[in-house]
Amino acid sequence: MADVPRLRRDVLLEVKAKIQQGVLPQWVFADPDVYRAEVHQIFAKTWNFLGHESEIPRPGDYVTRWIVHDPVLLLRDEQGEIQAYLNSCTHRGTKLCTADFGQRKTFTCPYHGWTFNLNGDLVGVIAGNKVYGQEMDRSQWSLRKLPRVASYQGMIFGSLNPDAPSLMSFLGDLKWYLDIMLGRSDGGMEVRGVPQRWIIHTNWKVSSDNFGGDPYHTAMTHRSTVELGISPKDPMYASYGHQVVLNHGHGINLITAKAGLNVPPYQGLPREMWPMFERNLTPAQRQVFEKTMIMVGTCFPNLSFVSPMHGTGGPDEPLTSFVNFRVWRPIGPAKIEITSWFMVDKQAPEAFKEASYLSYIGSFGPAGTLEQDDAEIWTRVVEASQGTMAQDKDVHYNNVLNYLMGLGRVEPDPTWPGPGIAYPTCYLDAISRAFYEHWIDALLAEQDTDVLVPNR
């Protein structure tokens, strides 16, 4: 029998109390029992991002993906419907498809030759009637479907939990903000090429929390871009705007310029796209989007996004925005695989699409001048979290980490036109505290349905 996570409930309750006080015990970044509990109680219960509809536009198009340790075969069937299967033959369990993407009508297992069609039906068994007889009920041996698959704004999610709430309810108020990034233009977004993939020795919570709630790191982690004159010298530059705490552990920062500074509306997106924003966004969404320079956040647990304005040259180069989504796939307490998709509006001018791609390549991804340094620092967090002192579960002053920023000091902005609890600064740990509170509630939940209850 698989290891059953053995986390003492009183220890978890103490962690929860600490989180509510604005501190986080460091041991949770590198504890193997926490990791196993997360796999069972978070990733097996929640919605996991699998891919974008534009990656599989035609019947027979498929991509292979992972939900933590579950290999997933995601495809479009003959009817044009999206299907997601466990990528494992029902005969002896072989990983059925090893290509990253492609076009097929059937999938044949290389072990004994069982063949499945796009609907997952077992349509071929070598010497079937001779060895299994006419009585074999092939319908019993179809590919195993993921219990749930659903899409929003072209984003395909799967859940291993048949009782998961609907995707719409899971995304909740985040949808309003996803609309701004993904639903603003006619026809939505498209993925360019394939996602980049790479490995970092860190814990998934470190990167999820960084994108979700930590604009404060930009001034120091990305100080090289300040030295180069690409980013402003003002150490508060990523604080202007709003940090919005959303339900279900999600959060987004909508960073603006300092009041009074002139920035191009709509992240400098080409003027000819603006009429589409009129058509597709509400006045309140446009009001927020028009002033925003950077959108960055996390859809709990491990889907993050960033849409900044960035330049690949020096300070005289124009800044171009892009949209990037990434999954931090946990593959152990101290190891993640990043899968990172560059997306662009289908209806954007071709010149913008190219500039936007170059802006992404230059700043994010493994070679990106910003992300290079993020990865360096995230590995250092976990490297320093594995020893006896950091792992001491007797929580006291020197093995908890500081998530106190703004606690009890910053009040929500009642004039914010969007959903969620919006604070008038992005240098704030409100999203992080909500993220970790949602996380610990999921580990504490004993009933499946408790895992995704909204934050109270």
Next chain:
Amino acid sequence: MDISYEDVVQFLFREAALLDQREYEAWLALLDEGIRYRMPVRVTRDFGESDDFIDDMTFFDETKRSLQTRVERFRTTSAWSENPPTRTRHIVSNIRVVNRERPDAVQVASYFLILRSIRDSSESAHIFGERVDTIHRVDGQLKLAERTIYLDQTVFPMLNLSIFI
């Protein structure tokens, strides 16, 4: 004057040494002003499917200007991925001239194996693959006019790519 095989080998070995010694300004001087420096993403595809390099998505898609910006960044005090610097060996081998259609330019393919030591980790990260370069002569000097880096790994195995290949 024709570019000899010896010229090509000396050029590539000198370039590798400059990269490993972090003499990036001298390395930039080897690059043509119009250089195209690209590293497409590699994928696993079904047997018989055509190309397993994705031209549309890359790790590097650089001009001389963007490479200069990357070098200038390494010279700041806060490019943490290389502060302290990682240590590399660019092993370049199997060098062969694949095209000599013009007298003043050659297309050269070479294998690379890059070993990288990071901080005090005893494990060395490594990446490997093939580069296809166009090297030409400008005012008597050999310059790299184009480089495409074909990595063999589909999942990039290092935490970042804060080095040049």
